[in-house]
Amino acid sequence: MTDDAKATLVRAQLEALHGQVGKLAQSGMLPVDEAKGWAKEIRHMLVQLYIDLYGNQAKQALQQQQTGHARLALERGVQFLQKQADTARYQATLAQFQKQLERVNAMLVSAQAPTDDANSELNEGLKSMEEDGDWKKKALYD
Numbered sequence: 001m002t003d004d005a006k007a008t009l010v011r012a013q014l015e016a017l018h019g020q021v022g023k024l025a026q027s028g029m030l031p032v033d034e035a036k037g038w039a040k041e042i043r044h045m046l047v048q049l050y051i052d053l054y055g056n057q058a059k060q061a062l063q064q065q066q067t068g069h070a071r072l073a074l075e076r077g078v079q080f081l082q083k084q085a086d087t088a089r090y091q092a093t094l095a096q097f098q099k100q101l102e103r104v105n106a107m108l109v110s111a112q113a114p115t116d117d118a119n120s121e122l123n124e125g126l127k128s129m130e131e132d133g134d135w136k137k138k139a140l141y142d
Helices: 004-027 032-063 067-082 091-112 120-132
Strands: none
Touching: 004 032, 032 067, 032 091, 067 091
């Protein structure tokens, strides 16, 4: 799953299921302990949904060489996992996302590193302007 709209639809279905479990527990048709277990599993499914979404978005962006989009997806995934109440359960996934985020950040830094030949005409023009000194504004109060 790589589409936010599809994830929203799945989330709505899982939340509806969570509501049904709650209603069944309130009406006595489902034991409370069993309802709590199902509610916990549904919350886990919701977290897995977003783990898959962010991971797949990052993977797809990297395949398309859109490093910035990959970084955004991984940052969203890291933030989402850090907000979870059961952090121990998702610690391995969080560590994996953080490691991938570090790699993507390194890729972005290396891609943005200026080369000596890059913008040589621009650099030469700037150097000539600095040498001339004519472009600087005169002081108003000489």
